[in-house]
Amino acid sequence: MGLLDDCELHYGTRDLYELLKVSKTCSEQAIKRAYRKLSLKVHPDRAADDEKETATIKFQILSKISKVLLEKEGRDLYDKERRILDDDEVLSEEYSWINYWSSMFNLSADDIRQFHEKYRGSAEESEDLKEIYKECEGDMDVLFEMQICSSIEDEPRFRKILETAITEGEVPGYDKFVNESKAKRTKRKKFFAKEAKEAEAARKANGLNGDDKSLEQMILKRQKTREKEADSFFSHLEEKYAKKPKATGARKRKPKKT
Incomplete structure (x- = not known):
């Protein structure tokens, strides 16, 4: 399943703007505000034990959506073709989750x-x-x-x-x-x-x-203090929720060469 399928399954819509409750012409700041608000609502650490798995999935979906809409190329592609990059392209291993989360919460007075x-x-x-x-x-x-x-x-x-x-x-x-x-x-x-x-x-x-x-x-x-605290906090979130689970079984796969 792709990201849009996940959106429909867990949020009842394939429309990213409808999911975030913002307009198609909204600013980046509006997207960030909507993302922050929704992500706090589905934060896995706030969910009951029997709902943590679902909350984690919904949390990850929101993270991917915001990444798509906050990058010009990704947003242009979605607006024109209602298509998004696949998960590997949206969340590559080279992407820094800590910097991303820190920038999302970097607000002025x-x-x-x-x-x-x-x-x-x-x-x-x-x-x-x-x-x-x-x-x-x-x-x-x-x-x-x-x-x-x-x-x-x-x-x-x-x-x-x-x-x-x-x-x-x-x-x-x-x-x-x-x-x-x-x-x-x-x-x-x-x-x-x-x-x-x-x-x-x-x-x-x-x-x-x-x-x-x-x-x-x-x-x-x-x-500076907040940035250090954010690095620690979001590094913890990345470790808990943003990474794909490791494969189980007796034999482990060797990492692919890049």
């Missing part, structure tokens, strides 16, 4: 700010919220871990959206959400308050005053 402003309060955020709510079966602790661009101050707004969705039959009324105890809500609020306090302390320790320029300086200052 302005990128982050613009995305937050556009996403928060949007229909897209509402749909994502409902999907995550169903995935975590109403557990708000897990929801806040998975919902991007969120903070504990969003809880009243999120609850209103979800309560309306429950009333209208869009999502189930999970017991974890409907009957969540006041004690658990308070514990969650304290946890986020503690995190915010630690972040504020770190901000002051770095001499930041909270304005946009300071945010940009902080991002630039920590760029």
Whole structure:
């Protein structure tokens, strides 16, 4: 099976743009944002044990799709002929997964700010919220871990959206959400308050005053550290998910000469 067959099998469509929920004329940045969002949703490390295999396949499919659409030749070929390069061409052994993943997550302060402003309060955020709510079966602790661009101050707004969705039959009324105890809500609020306090302390320790320029300086200052952390993280992902499984059996094949 080819990549388009895999897309149809696991995502229900052969249209790469439809799968990523972007337009055919979208920018590279839009493709990167869509890819990041979807890949986090199907991340194998977040999947239940009985779903890890499927999550890994879906994760790999998204990686291949983004590689196709972010290379001019690959995207032009797909747009003109609805055809893509085969797996060996798309993901050659010479290709650096670490550099690829690092570039996908290399965002400036302005990128982050613009995305937050556009996403928060949007229909897209509402749909994502409902999907995550169903995935975590109403557990708000897990929801806040998975919902991007969120903070504990969003809880009243999120609850209103979800309560309306429950009333209208869009999502189930999970017991974890409907009957969540006041004690658990308070514990969650304290946890986020503690995190915010630690972040504020770190901000002051770095001499930041909270304005946009300071945010940009902080991002630039920590760029090298983040790149090292990303190399380690994505190297781990490559080892776990991006490589094809080794052949089993008593006899091992000798590597082909290049």
